[in-house]
Amino acid sequence: MDKLNWAILEELQKNARVGFAEIGRKVGLTSPAVAERVRKMEDSGIIDSYHVHLSHQKAGYQLRAIITLRAFTGRLKAFLETVKEYPEVINCYRITGNENIIMEVVLRDQVHLEKLIDKLITYGETRTHIVLSNVIKDAPIVQRIG
The missing domain is CATH 1.10.10.10 (Winged helix-like DNA-binding domain superfamily/Winged helix DNA-binding domain)
Incomplete structure (x- = not known):
């Protein structure tokens, strides 16, 4: 490079x-x-795909949240297989620390959030953080590390 x-x-x-x-x-x-x-x-795989960046808010998803999950013993594998079926989850990372998972989700409203949490709590303990704003929006990575 x-x-x-x-x-x-x-x-x-x-x-x-x-x-x-x-x-x-x-x-x-x-x-x-x-x-x-x-x-x-x-x-070489440096560029692995091209994407459309859409406005979730303009598409009707007014609420964005970060949800962490601390999986119950024996439930992590089942969660990892199921999370791909949740259209609200736009990013999901397996992480180190007290929690196993951190997810970025987009939702229509609080009712939608409650329904998602009801699904997630069968896999573990959740913590939800409502996103107020994006401090670094769509900054090209090359500006940051290049």
């Missing part, structure tokens, strides 16, 4: 639909050179 690849990644993270010619103008390469670098980053 050189500085040009990091610059290309930064542009793609800002807008994955931007054309290679536009990226090339910004980083000082030709369109074919950008395309070749992107292809190599895809082939």
